[in-house]
Amino acid sequence: MLQSAGANSGRRRVVVTGMGMVGPLGLGVENVWSRLIAGESGIGRITHFDPSDLPAQVAGQVPEGPAAEGKLTLSEWIPVKDQRKMDRFIHMGLVAATEAVEDSGWKPQTEEEKCATGVMIGSGIGGLQTIYDASITVHEGRAKRLSPFFIPSALINLVSGHVSIKYGFQGPNHSVVTACATGVHAIGDAARIIMFGDADVMVAGGAEATVCPLGIAGFCSARALSTGFNETPGKASRPWDKDRDGFVMGEGAGVVVLEEYEHAKARGAKIYAEIVGYGMSGDAYHITAPAEGHYGAYRAMRSALKSAGVTPADIGYVNAHGTSTMADDLELEAVERLFGDDARKLAMSSTKSATGHLLGAAGAVEAMFCMLAIRDNVVPPTLNLDNPSRESVIDRVAHTAQQRPVNIALSNSFGFGGTNASLVVRGV
Amino acid sequence: MSEIADKVKKIVVEHLGVEESKVTPEASFIDDLGADSLDTVELVMAFEEAFNVEIPEDAAEKIATVKDAIDYIEKQKAA
Numbered sequence: 001m002l003q004s005a006g007a008n009s010g011r012r013r014v015v016v017t018g019m020g021m022v023g024p025l026g027l028g029v030e031n032v033w034s035r036l037i038a039g040e041s042g043i044g045r046i047t048h049f050d051p052s053d054l055p056a057q058v059a060g061q062v063p064e065g066p067a068a069e070g071k072l073t074l075s076e077w078i079p080v081k082d083q084r085k086m087d088r089f090i091h092m093g094l095v096a097a098t099e100a101v102e103d104s105g106w107k108p109q110t111e112e113e114k115c116a117t118g119v120m121i122g123s124g125i126g127g128l129q130t131i132y133d134a135s136i137t138v139h140e141g142r143a144k145r146l147s148p149f150f151i152p153s154a155l156i157n158l159v160s161g162h163v164s165i166k167y168g169f170q171g172p173n174h175s176v177v178t179a180c181a182t183g184v185h186a187i188g189d190a191a192r193i194i195m196f197g198d199a200d201v202m203v204a205g206g207a208e209a210t211v212c213p214l215g216i217a218g219f220c221s222a223r224a225l226s227t228g229f230n231e232t233p234g235k236a237s238r239p240w241d242k243d244r245d246g247f248v249m250g251e252g253a254g255v256v257v258l259e260e261y262e263h264a265k266a267r268g269a270k271i272y273a274e275i276v277g278y279g280m281s282g283d284a285y286h287i288t289a290p291a292e293g294h295y296g297a298y299r300a301m302r303s304a305l306k307s308a309g310v311t312p313a314d315i316g317y318v319n320a321h322g323t324s325t326m327a328d329d330l331e332l333e334a335v336e337r338l339f340g341d342d343a344r345k346l347a348m349s350s351t352k353s354a355t356g357h358l359l360g361a362a363g364a365v366e367a368m369f370c371m372l373a374i375r376d377n378v379v380p381p382t383l384n385l386d387n388p389s390r391e392s393v394i395d396r397v398a399h400t401a402q403q404r405p406v407n408i409a410l411s412n413s414f415g416f417g418g419t420n421a422s423l424v425v426r427g428v
Numbered sequence: 429m430s431e432i433a434d435k436v437k438k439i440v441v442e443h444l445g446v447e448e449s450k451v452t453p454e455a456s457f458i459d460d461l462g463a464d465s466l467d468t469v470e471l472v473m474a475f476e477e478a479f480n481v482e483i484p485e486d487a488a489e490k491i492a493t494v495k496d497a498i499d500y501i502e503k504q505k506a507a
Contacts, residue, residue: 081444081445085466
């Protein structure tokens, strides 16, 4: 009885009026989307540092170069003197937020409008490289030389802080930290802030930049990263494929502008999609691994459908968490259980096959891929899915994008600690 | 201009991202060059590092302009 249980009526509707992203496929939503649909991969050998003595040597890094080529030149976005005061994850968040805010055209003028505009951008890990560098300074006995910008450079909520300062957004200023579920939680929670009337506009998403020695070494130690494709980076991220051997780290940020529907309509804003459903759960099982059957994922998805007031038959596309680890098949099993016979009509892909895993930014970027799938009636592919380790009636969009009608889509993100979040978006 | 003054100017330009022409002796870090309180802490650290001097907190608080910094460092170096 999912349909009737949906509590959609009477609540303030929340739509997406701006999008911004930067990641391994480059800078800018349209650029990233067209490369994704074309089946391109953003994975390469790590160049941020020499990874030779680490088992994992590939990652998705933001390409540097002119904006006209869809690449990032940081000084075009953040003055050089300010860059030193922020870890790279803040750079990423600010770039994506700037694109999203400008895309939305929302420029609050009055005090009231500024106070009704908030920010909620999270990160899974935060300023890891900054903490690493500062630790060395202290270890060398130079604690008095520690930069006064060390703490504000590393703090996760400082993306939200910087965005609010840049634009004068004086509404709720918040941040999410739920590992790889951060991006979905940020958008879902920010949407509820609008639904509850605490704000009319929220800039929400996630940012991450942990392609650094400590980040790669740490996930290597947890046996989480792919190590068998160092010579063929484009093949390393292969969700559901039998040869997958771990996830590939990605960096970047995804930010959306969420807006109350009437507010957006009144100013004639372009509307990408509506946030209609949001579900959360906890595994209560293990710090890094999901339980057999992935009932946590199942419950998060079920709650999201319920809050959207839709049934599995309504969902045309699922953007899977699908990290290219053993857990891929558990998520698949949970989706099959929830969708039942409707699984036969479903398209589900993992865009991490092309971008790598952007950790705290992943959920935000992938929610936008769902919205773009709805806009264009195209579902992005799962690269490298040559031989599925488990058969399924679900079309996992192997290798190439597909044209197919999508009105409503679901995005999954699950994080260490056993945290699960799902988001349902619909065309308007 | 002394060697110390040149070096101070260079550090200020680099840390505050301002044009060299604005870094006059009378320029106040906060009022004229756009620094905030954390910027001035970092600037003083940079002076300490570059000139190999100790600038105690109470002395640092009195360094408000480019000239203040140059004078203080020159005095330390002469001592």
